[in-house]
Amino acid sequence: MGAMRTYGRPGSVALLAARLTEAAALGPVTALDRVRQVAEHGPAVATAAAAASLSRALELLWQRGWLPGEAIAAVPKGLSTLVTAAIGHECRRYPTARLHPVWRTQLAELDSAPVELSEPLVPGLSQVVELVSVLMALPQLPRLVPGPCEAAGPSGGPAVDPRVMVKVRGLLAKAESTPFAAEAEALSAKAQELMSRYAFEQAVITADHPQQATARRLWLSGPYQAPKAQLVDAVASANRCRSVFYPRLGCVGLVGHETDLEITELLATSLTTQSARALAHAPGRTRAYRHAFLVAYAHRVHQRLTEAAAHVRPSSTALVPVLASREAAVEAKFTALFPGIRTRRTTATNPSGWTAGLAAADQADLHPHRRVAS
Secondary structure (H helix, E strand, O other), rough: OOOOEOOOEEHHHHHHHHHHHOOOOOEEEEEHHHHHHHOOOOHHHHHHHHHHHHHHHHHHHHHHHOOOHHHHHHHOHHHHHHHHHHHHHHHHOOOHOOHHHHHHHHHHOOOOOOOOOOOOOHHHHHHHHHHHHHHOOOOOOOOOOOOOOOOOOOOOOOOOOOOHHHHHHHHHHHHHOOHHHHHHHHHHHHHHHHHHHHHHHHHHHHOOOOOOOEEEEEEOOOOOOOHHHHHHHHHEEEOOOOOOOOOOEEEEEEEEEOOOOOHHHHHHHHHHHHHHHHHHHOOOOOHHHHHHHHHHHHHHHHHHHHHHOOOOOOOOOOOHHHHHHHHHHHHHHHHHHHHHOOOOOOOEEEOOOOOOOOHHHOOOOOOOOOOOOO
């Protein structure tokens, strides 16, 4: 066979990798036949072919706007170990200095081992084909940051002071763990006040610079992802951010200033934990009850935060044009990323679940925004 090179690999490996990739788009019988053909070449060649097939699938995924952590979140749990190993193997060849900070952060969090196959080969290769099939089916997403082989470019703003984040995470962790509602309320209020004060301080510091908006995606655990997305939207809108829900993927896209996004993600994650804890102690066990509970919970939290936001004003009028500029930047970024947004209402049909959800939200460990000094 004449030498043929694809992606810098020997021709035989490249050809077998192409067969595995093609198998991902075929029926189970034909796919199994392709897998057996590759397995006949032995563990070393089959492993190289599997790695090459996964590498190409990941390259195409990055081109469709995905990030490493998102790929791990999107695949079935049974494939998470394999996809983590594949991403670690693939990304070792990317120059770290050229990666966007988001890429560097997500890759640093990977705990991966090399992609390896051993006897019996067919089950391992079948799992590779299954993963390639899943990766190829993932849709196009808005590009949030430059890809691994592109120039990093400017970020959406300065990163949040890690010392502030440590304090906030500590306060929210205590609020989530304490059995005393009053203590949890005080801890959550302190965390919100700390982050709100920090947000206004950063607005003062950046007043003379162009205001930028950035975006991220927050992945939700199942079930009941729609009401959980409503809860994220309630927190986002209260913190000057916009959100959009991907029902088929189970994630929420967020657009806002970097500081506001950090606040939103922290508080939304904390509230989701609190709602799950409240639901665990609720009497209802039917799906309709639980769905209504979480929809009502998100609805009431939205009311609380909206009412509170009406009373939050920075003490300095100098911040008014800065915040207006930020709002305009967020709207422009949101429109550019999500030009065809449709609004869909989530309904609830269980009255007792709705009533219990409202009551739980009234006791949620998140105090409304308080008036803070800039």
